[in-house]
Amino acid sequence: MTRSRSRRANDAWESLLTAHASLMKRFAAEPIWGELTMREYDVLYTLSKHDGPVRLFELGRGVLLSQPALSRLVERLVERGLVERAADPEDGRGVRLALTAAGRERQRAVGGRHAVDVARAVTTALTEEEMRQLEAIGRKLAAQGVAVPTERNRQEAVL
Amino acid sequence: MTRSRSRRANDAWESLLTAHASLMKRFAAEPIWGELTMREYDVLYTLSKHDGPVRLFELGRGVLLSQPALSRLVERLVERGLVERAADPEDGRGVRLALTAAGRERQRAVGGRHAVDVARAVTTALTEEEMRQLEAIGRKLAAQGVAVPTERNRQEAVL
């Protein structure tokens, strides 16, 4: 890999990181979240995208959270009556998660307000063409993210 | 704002979020971090980009972390000899942060390995042109993120 190509890749990634942090802070500061944290909303939103039940480890793919932390976050949502958790009849190890009626209603209410803020921020910053580009680029990067780690990654870290 | 334009903005943002989560998980799983967490590395990297001392609140702009959490993260890095913290002679409230020699060395070592992983992931997923597009798009979005909140945001949240 050439030096300039590698450099451009790192610049692009840093740009994405900066945009992410900057906008996340902005959205988090909006007074739309009610009793939910953004992470909790993220889980409700992910559940809302699926019609059928979702496994915990499937949820984990989209959420930047360790498996134990996600397990307990879901437990709190269950206790609050927003999520239903049931044993999976097809796999005795797993659980099936789904929104309750209250959870779906809450997701819709918060999601509607959040979507307005997202639209305002993004449409102000980008042209229609750039939005299309970002969507395509994000899709490609996400596909890369789930790739199998190379063998080198199995080695112990060098301090 | 038209419905389709708003919709496209939200799709683009979700795409960015997915890419971010997916790649962050991938990078976090790499065995390159030594004794550092990614957040700690992020702070060291930000400090390395500035030649002069950096104020704590400046650091906070780029890091997705509350002010108290950042204050304590920096404190831990100081205790570990990676960061120097001194009173700001021009503003008695503030502190001036800078990498120590050890901190700079550590950032370079980890950063070099991380840059390889970033380059591999990004160049595999994107063309040269897409990298340029992403960099430009991220820059525009980040500029939007620091915009002053609208007056509406000052109101109390509706539950």
Add this chain to the structure above:
DNA sequence: TTGCAGTAGATGCAAACGCATGGACTTCAA
């Protein structure tokens, strides 16, 4: 069939986080 490696999710525990608040300093208007 049995045994063993692999996977899904839960739990103990120490570390880290966010919210609220406090103390010290700056800024600006009266």
Add this chain to the structure above:
DNA sequence: TTGAAGTCCATGCGTTTGCATCTACTGCAA
């Protein structure tokens, strides 16, 4: 000049997180 409001960072405290580990179950090979 002074005092009130704003800014910067630190700290108390309850909550959440990550790491390591555990249990329970699956899947596959002998």
